[in-house]
Amino acid sequence: ISIDILFKKGDKELLGKRVNKPAQGYFFSTGGRINKNETIDNAMTRVALNELNIELKSTPKFIGVFEHFYDDSIYKGVSTHYVNLAYEYKVEEIPDLPIEQHSEYKWFYIDELLESKQVHKYVKDYFRN
Numbered sequence: 001i002s003i004d005i006l007f008k009k010g011d012k013e014l015l016g017k018r019v020n021k022p023a024q025g026y027f028f029s030t031g032g033r034i035n036k037n038e039t040i041d042n043a044m045t046r047v048a049l050n051e052l053n054i055e056l057k058s059t060p061k062f063i064g065v066f067e068h069f070y071d072d073s074i075y076k077g078v079s080t081h082y083v084n085l086a087y088e089y090k091v092e093e094i095p096d097l098p099i100e101q102h103s104e105y106k107w108f109y110i111d112e113l114l115e116s117k118q119v120h121k122y123v124k125d126y127f128r129n
Helices: 040-052 110-115 121-125
Strands: 002-009 012-018 030-033 061-070 080-090 102-109
Touching: 002 040, 012 110, 030 040, 040 080, 061 121, 102 110, 110 121
Parallel strands: 002 080
Antiparallel strands: 002 012, 002 030, 012 102, 061 080
């Protein structure tokens, strides 16, 4: 089980270009696995702090449950299946962004990310009705 947190500022969504598999090289939302014995709230706090250097001031808005299937993973020769809980969080300011998980960041309008070949298809699913 994993969570993704979509950070929103005005009409734009923040995506980062993934350094690691799966979805390596694509713009993707921040997120990660929920660790054993970790609550969803604690996972959200950890992911926001580790991936974006943001302390959550409120609970992100739940968007829905999604499934992600990948032929690869961080483990060589292993495919992955994530049951993903997606959330959205509105921000005013983003501090200095870490580069361990994402090599670069970009703000996208929703129409722009839906059209972009650089944005992974699973991210686009969050915005299709």
